[in-house]
Amino acid sequence: MSTSVHANGVHRKHREPLPDAPEQIGAPPESSNPYKNALEQLDIAAQYLNLDPGIHEVLKHPERELTVNFPVKMENGTTRVFTGYRVQHNIARGPSKGGLRYSPRTDLDEVRALAMWMTWKCAIVNIPFGGAKGGVVCDPRALTPLELERLTRRYASEISIVIGEHTDIPAPDMGTNAQTMAWVMDTISMARGHTAPAVVTGKPIAIGGSEGRSDATGRGIVCIALEVIKEFGLKMDGLRVAVQGFGNVGGVAARIFHEAGAKVVAVSDALGGRYDENGLDIPRLIQYANRDGSLSEQPIGEAIGAKELLELDVDVLVPAAIENQITAENAARIKAKIVIEGANGPTTPTADHILRERGIFLVPDVLANAGGVVVSYFEWVQDLQCFFWDEAEVNEKMQAIMRRSYRDVRQMSLDKKVDMRLAAYLIGVKRVADAALIRGIFP
């Protein structure tokens, strides 16, 4: 049996439960509503921090929510109305920052949760942003490139009343990419009559994007993994890794793990995945996925389901797709020693409790996937200064922030004898609460 790292730093046999801090006893009832789960996580931290009830109440509510219903002329001549959102959770520490999600399943509560998680994430890695998120209810794969461009430009125009380089700065998330950001930036620039690169991040390099941004979230995950495995006495060489989600986060993380010498034994996308006990040829899978779409039909390794992948006996599991993947239903069957959350909200609070009981070491989303927003911060700084850095400098600065943040959170978890999610929240929520208190309540 392998050793794992106890919350108090003592190496011990894997599977022994971590001791519960008083606040961590008892699993909360399961919910698949991400906003309910985000509130639950905040409540646990607020109780532990003995947060002022007024400030707690402020932090429970997004500051501003915009819903837009807007028409798009489709290529077949019909007109369709789409619904989009932009939610700004908190701006106590700076302008709000957060991605745009295009998904048929998105709704206001999901966007609220994602906005709140952005607030904590920016505070945990200590960059001067608050949290926001946006979304459009649509299936981007079912739209033509022209329809996608029209939808993006109209949505950008609709939310232009609340976004801007000093107010709220969007970036890519699920279903959107650098091209989407280019359309948003161009739309805002056309309305203003001048080029406004800093209004979004995650843009193509040609128009003020940052070197290293497209790999940043995946690279940050591997950087965190390196910190964790050192404590576990594991090595990157031959490390058994499974990654759920093969997009900007999961695909890049799988590639960088592979380049670093890890054995990536399974990867999956929405339609299924591939498994090879001896390690998959990730560069070839990326080539296939770029060419043919889904992984499920690729002639490499064996087929595996996206849910089945989560239960593999691996050293490191990276859920990097969507919310609510590790739940009360499957948490008891997770065999990974270490879970590093690439996606936002992949583990429900009930499942968190079960994993903790089972001694599984989890690095939470608000820390693990922050590499993307850190390099988005660098992109914003570069755009505002019109002075650009090379990729080595970007990667080095991002990894320094990720390592420092990991160590801060780890130390908090050891000092307070709590799991890594609560430790991260104790740092993030406190920084935001302190900023709100120092600023005071207007008027």
Ligand code: NAD
């Ligand atoms: P993406 O659209 O590039 O890729 C998403 C991947 O997940 C795709 O491979 C898709 O097929 C897969 N997927 C979708 N539904 C699935 C399901 N039910 N089961 C298994 N796989 C499924 O999105 P992304 O940018 O990689 O984002 C993934 C997650 O990471 C999201 O939770 C997002 O909020 C989070 N995140 C993204 C960034 C970023 O910089 N893009 C930063 C931090 C966090």
